[in-house]
Amino acid sequence: MRRLALLSMLALSGCVTPQSTELPQRRAIAAEVAPSAQPPATFAPQAAARVARSNASVAADFMDLTFRMESGRSIETFSRFEGPVRVAMTGQVPATAQRDLSALLGRLRAEAGIDIAQTADAASAGIVVQFLPRATMKAAVPNAACFVVPRVGSWDEFRAARGSATIDWTTLTTRTRAAIFIPSDVAPQEARDCLHEELAQALGPLNDLYHLSDSVFNDDNFNTVLTGFDMLVMRTTYAPELRSGMSRAEVSARLPGILARLNPAGGGAAGAGSTHTPRDWISAIETALSPGSSDSARRAGAARALSLAQSYGWSDNRRAFSHFVFARLSMASQVEQSVIHFAEAGRFYAGLPGGTLHQAHVDMQMAAFALTSGQYDQVLRLTDRAMPPMMREQNAAVLATLKMLRAEALEASGRSAEAAATRLDSLGWARYGFGSETQVQARLREVANLAPGRVASRN
Known part of the structure; x- marks a missing residue:
């Protein structure tokens, strides 16, 4: 089941624990890239919802x-x-x-x-x-x-x-x-x-x-x-x-x-419930997301964060995120649990402001699972639902990956011309989302290796 974890690094960009110096910062860490000769795709200007x-x-x-x-x-x-x-x-x-x-x-x-x-x-x-x-x-x-x-x-x-x-x-x-x-x-x-x-x-x-x-x-x-x-x-x-x-x-x-x-x-809109986030949940989720923690410590942190979210009776983003992180860290060793908790994350995200974007991240993971098991119609359905939110929210990296997943499903379904066009369309977004041609080609191989029968031909 190692192949099922190949897409996990895209689902969440590795948040880290805070520094002792308080620097407002973005905590997603991307790999270094070399300049690409290929032009990346760009998003058209649009106002937020x-x-x-x-x-x-x-x-x-x-x-x-x-x-x-x-x-x-x-x-x-x-x-x-x-x-x-x-x-x-x-x-x-x-x-x-x-x-x-x-x-x-x-x-x-x-x-x-x-x-x-x-x-x-x-x-x-x-x-x-x-x-x-x-x-x-x-x-x-x-x-x-x-x-x-x-x-x-x-x-x-x-x-x-x-x-x-x-x-x-x-x-x-x-x-x-x-x-x-x-x-x-x-x-x-x-x-x-x-x-x-x-x-x-x-x-x-x-x-x-x-x-x-x-x-x-x-x-x-x-x-x-x-x-x-x-x-x-x-x-x-x-x-x-x-x-x-x-x-x-x-x-x-x-x-x-x-x-x-x-x-x-x-x-006239309805109010919200309590938004205070206890430090114990924050500490648990930070452990789960920290690249400096061991795999076992990260899984334990995710389990504790989920347990706390359930005990506090949350039904908001924190509950959904707890399921999402637990699912992500279960992909390599507990596939069935991972699928269950991705589905739970999607259920909670569905009722939240802006939740269609979060659902699209879940859909990407579920589409990867579906591709590994040959459920090509399911891949097409999930990617079709997930691509519009990613275009609207201007996430080229995920949009490119969704298109790559879709291309593999189309190829396996005998729709080779559509697959080729979809894969080609993914490349411009991938160059904006991932940067270098090396990383673009690596993502193409990772997605292709998820499809049954494709591992040997692509390695």
């Missing part, structure tokens, strides 16, 4: 995102950039980064109402995005895929200020300068995902909340680009009713009026 939950729920999440760090430390003072924000890119800027940054800044202007634009002058920029080799970043911050720090504008400034109060977000009253550090040698999608999450945190919330199913501010990393909820949070952060230096109580008192103006449909 409308927020479909209560303003009371949004307000509670806004407060938790804004006034707390991921470690649980409180932030006493509200801070943001006051006035126009200018963004510069420096270092070894990847070829796709300019297009992705331009699209992101356009969305922040249109959907969040922020006066933000790019500048070529890094010295005057409020936010500097510096690209540098992953090895350089890992030497200083081993487990962060990318991260953002305040009050500095370059890697050298960050190294000089590391460990000091200069880069402590909790000491800010007004944001004037921040630096984002992103590897220059990762797949285009990973660089784009870093741009979305870290630029959002440079501008606004610094926390991540596991119960959120419709946000990039969640270490489950299902959402890779800013969502409708995220844009509402950003628009609220820069509402004229707020200003830097306000206290928690002052911000809380103004939120109902702000959200009534920005999201009038949220006044």
Whole structure:
């Protein structure tokens, strides 16, 4: 059953345990890639979906995102950039980064109402995005895929200020300068995902909340680009009713009026239950996701997280994610249990805001299982359902893999022409999602080896 685990690394991008230095960071770690001569596919610009939950729920999440760090430390003072924000890119800027940054800044202007634009002058920029080799970043911050720090504008400034109060977000009253550090040698999608999450945190919330199913501010990393909820949070952060230096109580008192103006449909939506996440569940899930833990420790962490989620009576993203992680870590040794828990994850995701994206991740795994057992009609059904959410949420890596799975099912069903066209279509998305031609070809082989009778012919 070893073949069944081949796709597990795509299902979740390996979150890690927090660093002692609090650096808002994206915790997905991708492999280094070499430049590809093949042009990657690109997504057309599109606005995020409308927020479909209560303003009371949004307000509670806004407060938790804004006034707390991921470690649980409180932030006493509200801070943001006051006035126009200018963004510069420096270092070894990847070829796709300019297009992705331009699209992101356009969305922040249109959907969040922020006066933000790019500048070529890094010295005057409020936010500097510096690209540098992953090895350089890992030497200083081993487990962060990318991260953002305040009050500095370059890697050298960050190294000089590391460990000091200069880069402590909790000491800010007004944001004037921040630096984002992103590897220059990762797949285009990973660089784009870093741009979305870290630029959002440079501008606004610094926390991540596991119960959120419709946000990039969640270490489950299902959402890779800013969502409708995220844009509402950003628009609220820069509402004229707020200003830097306000206290928690002052911000809380103004939120109902702000959200009534920005999201009038949220006044009549149903509220949400408790969103407090106990530290024991967080610790268990972090153990399960940590690449530094042994396989047995990770499986034990996943089992404990699931047990805790069940004991707390959760039915939200945390319960679904617990099933998902348990299923993922059971793929190599307990195939039947893995299938059961992927199905349970899908059942819980089905009723959550933004849950179709999460279901699509489950569908990808279930399609891989179906391909190994020759259930080709099932592969076609699952991939057909999963591809639209992945296109809408702009996840090229998963979209490419779904198309590869679909191509194998079509080939095995005698529909060779369709299979060839589908496989060819997958390549452009794979080059954006995975980066190098070597990694694209490796993913093609991994998927092909899942099909019965294909292992010997492809090895």
